[in-house]
């Protein structure tokens with residue numbers, strides 16, 4: 287219901303409408319026969335409604351265009367309040383009075399006045415115009431600095447004058463967001479202080495002590511830099527752990543990004559090949575951090591390996607090969623359980639240094655489920671977990687039928703326990719790299735054919751594999767797309783406790799009999815696990831510690847369920 291306030295009892299005639307009225311007789315003389323139209327115009331120009339409308343319009347224009355006084359909104363609200371406070375018989379007026387009295391509305395109007403009058407801290411002085419005429423083109427950049435770092439690193443330029451230049455601008459940082467600071471810009475002054483000849487540490491010190499407005503006098507870089515607008519879209523999986531604080535060569539540890547192996551990083555800049563910029567996947571923080579570039583990391587890791595090798599050669603009293611499982615368990619003894627070892631095939635490229643692996647997001651395909659590979663040191667429980675996982679969902683998981691060149695025995699059926707083929711046929715496919723792993727036992731070849739893995743995938747079942755770790759490299763292809771789970775042994779105390787309760791049998795024996803694990807064998811399992819992780823850890827998608835068997839199985843069921851439902855990061859090229 288409209289409220290009539292006692293504010294507009296008499297509306298003054300509008301002067302412009304009056305002028306039109308006085309001009310009407312001359313118009314009438316020039317338009318013979320249009321008396322009715324002119325009479326209508328006269329009535330219209332005299333009507334109170336027109337004058338009121340023009341009056342309101344003029345007031346509104348005045349309100350929106352007038353320069354506001356310091357407390358314009360606040361005082362206007364106070365005026366309105368005073369004008370209507372005695373109108374007690376109208377509930378709407380009462381409501382308006384109540385609204386105008388609320389602290390929130392008053393605070394809002396107060397803020398409105400402050401903002402429209404530009405009355406806020408810190409005040410930025412106008413940009414000085416007293417720049418030397420012969421000075422190279424400079425840009426004056428004004429930023430308000432809070433506790434957030436500027437998000438740029440600086441370096442001394444390779445000239446004789448000790449010029450400081452911007453070495454990198456961190457993506458998403460304050461400098462980047464301003465869009466005003468670019469790589470290669472020379473820094474001359476910070477808040478009027480000349481920085482030429484200072485060390486980067488001294489400049490950083492000046493900057494870190496400033497809060498509030500920072501004025502930077504810069505010479506713009508001559509290089510066309512698009513850094514602020516370009517963001518490279520590379521996604522990588524980190525294959526090593528990184529802690530910037532432990533890195534002596536990082537240009538600015540505070541700007542570094544710590545990560546652990548397996549984390550997905552979004553590489554946002556590779557402009558500097560030595561130090562990349564990255565963000566962690568899922569990290570909502572704006573600013574990117576510095577990480578070592580691939581080549582730098584490879585060089586450093588190679589140097590570390592050379593140093594380790596030299597150290598090992600010096601202490602030749604303890605010669606342990608990195609892939610040697612245990613000096614106490616002879617290698618042949620293990621043949622009994624696994625039948626063969628994939629040592630010739632899938633040999634790991636010891637020269638490759640794991641740094642970053644480019645990845646892409648793989649969408650689940652229900653018609654081609656990813657095979658699950660369980661790896662770990664001998665005796666850790668891979669086969670036990672595989673058996674239990676299979677039993678947990680009958681018909682959903684399937685193992686691969688191995689091929690062998692062994693002659694078929696009476697009562698054996700081809701395709702039940704093994705696929706029996708000739709030695710020549712098997713050798714030809716081994717040469718053609720169609721075996722994910724193979725080995726020889728008592729003069730016969732045994733192996734896992736890639737076509738057999740493919741057959742399980744095509745049957746829409748989840749293929750379960752427990753290959754030798756050496757075979758991983760050949761199995762980890764876009765053709766098979768395996769999900770690799772490492773089964774890690776728990777602590778020695780936990781192994782002793784859990785394995786003695788279950789009367790766990792050590793199957794690495796050269797006789798048909800199995801026996802209980804000795805403490806020495808359990809310690810070997812842990813040591814062997816460490817070596818596997820050091821050497822192949824970058825290939826693992828997930829790690830399960832097999833302490834309590836029920837817990838480990840529950841975790842295995844959860845993760846195998848998850849990979850059938852949720853997208854996963856896979857090496858680039860696997861999604862085609």
Ligand SMILES: Nc1ncnc2c1ncn2[C@@H]1O[C@H](COP(=O)(O)OP(=O)(O)OP(=O)(O)O)[C@@H](O)[C@H]1O
Nearest residue numbers: 664665666667668669670784788790791833834835
């Ligand atoms: N979490 C556990 N707690 C107790 N016993 C376990 C656990 N996991 C496995 N075991 C037992 O340990 C023994 C070895 O397990 P399993 O045969 O599965 O090892 P593996 O990793 O397949 O190694 P290998 O290939 O040498 O046999 C088995 O007797 C198994 O029942």
